[in-house]
Amino acid sequence: MSIRPRTPAPATPAPGKLALPELGEMKRRGDKIVMVTAYDASSGRLADAAGIDLILVGDTAAMVVLGHESSTVPVTMDEMLFMTRAVTRGARRPLVVGDMPFGSYQVSDEEAVRNAIRFVKESGADVVKLEGAGPSLSRARAIVGAGIGVMGHLGLTPQSATVLGGFKAQGRTAEQARRLLDDALALEAAGCFALVLEAVPAPVAERVTAELEIPTIGIGAGAGCDGQVLVWHDLLGLYDGRTPRFVKQYADLKADIARALEAYAADVRSGAFPEGRHTYAMPEEELAEFESVSQVDVRRDHVRQDRE
Known part of the structure; x- marks a missing residue:
């Protein structure tokens, strides 16, 4: 008689779930890692069916889902938990990454650990992501020490876009590039299992990737990263705002949806x-x-x- 629970406990890999150490093996084999954002059960299910490796429930939801203009800062912890919980109901194999929103980890290590635990226990996230280095190093170390995997994020960090002077590429001078490399190595030493590099010159991202043992996931950081991530609404052509230059749009669903809704309205009225x-x-x-x-x-x- 088996005593294995049908529903695994929080932070326990389900049958068929991509194992976290496998990401490091993929880097060593040269297999590219695919990550995409998602915000509900149906998108999680579709990403799973497409063979996506990682799903990031990103704080970009502030703009693409919740309608806030030009900032990820307004999204709350409760809103992120709600969306992450929905995604985990749809995604089975991919690792689901809960993006810690602004204010959920900046105050203290204890607050960071408390909110990371909420992501795992309340929403079913497998791991969490946080932005920056500096104070974020001790936050990452504390969360990893609590038994929760942490993905780092360097380069353009949207939560601090105002301090960075807007949504601009980072690491474009030799001094900035050296600092970015140092921060990446520090995050690796703090226990991060992977690192997002956003809006970083391709040669810098390639150098960082070569120096790290953990995989890098690029977004606007060139093909030299170990993997890539795009925002769901950007790659599917759903976002109504301005998209960054690094976005490749694979569909124009916004136009398809508009045509479908117009046809429906016309049929009802006629x-x-x-x-x-x-x-x-x-x-x-x-x-x-x-x-x-x-x-x-x-x-x-x-x-x-x-x-x-």
Whole structure:
């Protein structure tokens, strides 16, 4: 008799789940790692079916899902937990990464660990991601010490875009590039299992990737990274705002959806929808009995019931 639980405990890999150490093996073999963002169960399910390795429930949801303009900062911890919980219901094999929102880890190591635990226990995330180095080094070290995997994020870190002077490429001077390399090595030493490099010159990202034992995931950082990530709405052509130059759009779903909605509205207004095949029938004898009941009888029955 097996005592293996049907539903694994939090932070316990489910059957078929991509094992975290496998990412390091993929780097060593030269196999590219594929990551995409997702924000609900259906997108998680589709990403899983497509063979995606990692799903990042990103704080980009602030802009692409929740409608905040030009900032990831407004998204809350509760909103991130809600979306991560939905994604984990749809994704089985990919590792699901909970993106720690602004304010969830900046205050202290203890607060960072507390919120990382919430991602694992309440939303079913496998691991978490945080941005930057500096104070984030001790946060990463503390979370890893609590038994939760941490993905780092350097280069353009959207939560601190204002301090960086906007959504601009980072590491474009020799001094900045050296600092980025030092920060990457420090995050690796702090226990991070992988590192996102965003909007970093390709030669810098390639050098960082070569220096690290952990895999790098690039977004606007060239082909020399160990893997790539794109935002769901960007690659599918769903986002209505301005997309960065590093985005490759693989579909134009926004236009397809608009055409479908316009066609639906036109059919409803013209009476073309619904057709007979979209409705339900009833037995002829039941219909005849229903139609034999007069409105007077129906009203009389209602009056009698009200009096009783």
